Amino acid sequence: MGQDSVKNIVIVHGAFADASGWEPAYHLLKKKGFNVTLVQNPTSTLEADLNATNAALDRQEGPVVLVGHSWGGTVITQAGTHEKVKSLVYVAAFAPDAGESTLDLVQSAPILDVNGILPPDAKGLVYLDKEKFNATFATGQSAAKSDFMYDSQIPLTVTAFTDKVSVAAWKTKPTYAILPTDDGTVNPVLEHKMYDRAKASVTEVTGGHTFFMNDPESVVKVIVAAAENR
Numbered sequence: 001m002g003q004d005s006v007k008n009i010v011i012v013h014g015a016f017a018d019a020s021g022w023e024p025a026y027h028l029l030k031k032k033g034f035n036v037t038l039v040q041n042p043t044s045t046l047e048a049d050l051n052a053t054n055a056a057l058d059r060q061e062g063p064v065v066l067v068g069h070s071w072g073g074t075v076i077t078q079a080g081t082h083e084k085v086k087s088l089v090y091v092a093a094f095a096p097d098a099g100e101s102t103l104d105l106v107q108s109a110p111i112l113d114v115n116g117i118l119p120p121d122a123k124g125l126v127y128l129d130k131e132k133f134n135a136t137f138a139t140g141q142s143a144a145k146s147d148f149m150y151d152s153q154i155p156l157t158v159t160a161f162t163d164k165v166s167v168a169a170w171k172t173k174p175t176y177a178i179l180p181t182d183d184g185t186v187n188p189v190l191e192h193k194m195y196d197r198a199k200a201s202v203t204e205v206t207g208g209h210t211f212f213m214n215d216p217e218s219v220v221k222v223i224v225a226a227a228e229n230r
Contacts, residue, residue: 006065008084009035009036010057011026012068013039016127017154029224034227037056037059037060043156045163046074047163057079060084063084063086065086065089066089068091071093072093074102076169077096087174087227088176090198091212092178095170095197096194101163109187112184114136127153138208141214174226176202177191177194179195180205183208183209
């Protein structure tokens with residue numbers, strides 16, 4: 001890495017999964033000399049996830065590239081205002097504006113042909129449909145991996161989905177985005193719209209919503225570019 005490169009990477013996972021899916025990318029980044037922190041955010045409320053992310057940012061020594069996947073994009077949009085954050089990387093992620101919620105964004109785009117998100121249960125928890133899980137969320141994963149991901153999914157709450165961000169860090173921080181063309185969870189039409197609005201440097205890749213699990217090289221390449229401000 002160059003002398004002026006950012007050496008710290010903080011990654012915020014999305015809904016319905018935890019940070020373990022980022023292990024392949026983690027190992028590649030570590031081999032390149034980065035310090036990598038994976039936030040295990042609870043996906044219960046935006047405030048709770050912001051607290052978890054800010055706690056991780058506070059612990060960093062020096063500037064940070066802040067990465068968010070899916071729902072994690074909503075989190076980094078606000079957490080990215082932290083003074084240590086130098087750039088943002090959205091990975092198949094939501095990028096709301098100030099005053100917008102994740103649900104606002106979802107409702108602003110056409111409905112996907114196959115929608116794997118189930119209605120909230122009596123406790124206000126949202127899960128993914130088992131029959132549609134591989135086609136929408138775990139596209140490209142093996143059947144065994146997809147089954148494991150389904151059985152270990154962490155629900156998103158309605159509260160988190162409707163919480164609005166109060167500030168958008170992408171307005172003031174260099175922003176990068178990775179758009180998987182076969183995303184079955186976040187509509188690629190919406191991703192294009194959000195990333196154009198954020199004036200992000202966009203990289204399109206072939207793959208589904210969790211492409212970074214079986215194609216970590218493509219996401220690492222963008223993270224490194226963000227760290228090197230190029």
